[in-house]
Amino acid sequence: MANGYLAGGVVILSADGSGLPVVETAPPECPVGYRLKSGWDGAGTSITQTWELVPEEGTAQEAALALSRMQFQSLPDEAAYLVRALADQYVDGMTCYGPDNDAGMPVTRVNYYGDLYRFIGSGVQVMQPGWNPVAAPSLWARILPGQEGSGDEGPQPWEQPDSTNGYSEGDRVTHNGRLWESLVDDNVDEPGTDNGFRWKDLGPAEGVDA
Incomplete structure (x- = not known):
């Protein structure tokens, strides 16, 4: 197995064996109307080949994806x-x-x-x-789950934000088995530790443990 470095999305193989192991992967099946686009992921302990399904140019799939991304x-x-x-x-x-x-x-x-x-x-x-x-x-x-109602299925478990992504007024989260609503913007406090100044306790959160 070769070793190398990932720079700007390109794998550079090393002659002296330094760097991370480069792992090639088999491409998945490609449905009609799509093509496979190869890439590399170097976030872990190896540089691993990745595959993405991309709509063929000029197809309805390609047009729909392009429009969706423009609106996103x-x-x-x-x-x-x-x-x-x-x-x-x-x-x-x-x-x-x-x-x-x-x-x-x-x-x-x-x-x-x-x-x-x-x-x-x-x-x-x-x-x-x-x-x-x-x-x-x-x-x-x-962008944390639960911010501005962003949870896929209602309020999501509270996560510790930092100074750049605090919860906004009206955001709802679950924490320690209870449902909480943020009373202020830029809220980085943990629910239940603020004496009710920044989070409102809405009671038990049914069906969740977090």
């Missing part, structure tokens, strides 16, 4: 979370638009290893190596 960035967070599979995958070199951009573009949201992130950097920026949502948290805010 204009959705509010709660709706975007429900269809987060439409978000573009983060890649180095992509152009991202912040909330104060002069281009009049919607704020960029990306999918990074299954989580949805909102770009909070200034203006318009081209992503450089090391600027991904995990490595550069000052540029990104993770």
Whole structure:
């Protein structure tokens, strides 16, 4: 097995065996109207080949996906979370638009290893190596389940936010077997620890343990 490095989505094999193991994978079956697009995932202990189904150019599937992705960035967070599979995958070199951009573009949201992130950097920026949502948290805010009603099936378990993605007034979450509603914006406190100033206890959360 060869070793190498992942740079800008390209695998660079090393001659001296340094770097991470490069793991090639078999392509999945490809239905009619689609093609397979190969990529690489270097987030773990190896660089593993990935596959994505992409609609063939000129097909109805391709047109529908393109239209959906154009509309995606204009959705509010709660709706975007429900269809987060439409978000573009983060890649180095992509152009991202912040909330104060002069281009009049919607704020960029990306999918990074299954989580949805909102770009909070200034203006318009081209992503450089090391600027991904995990490595550069000052540029990104993770959209948490339960924020602005974004849970797939009602209120979701509370997760500890940071200073960039606190819960908003009206958000509902479950925590320690109870249902809570945020009373303020930018709420980063844990429900039940704030003496009722930032979270309202709505009673037992039926059917959940969190």
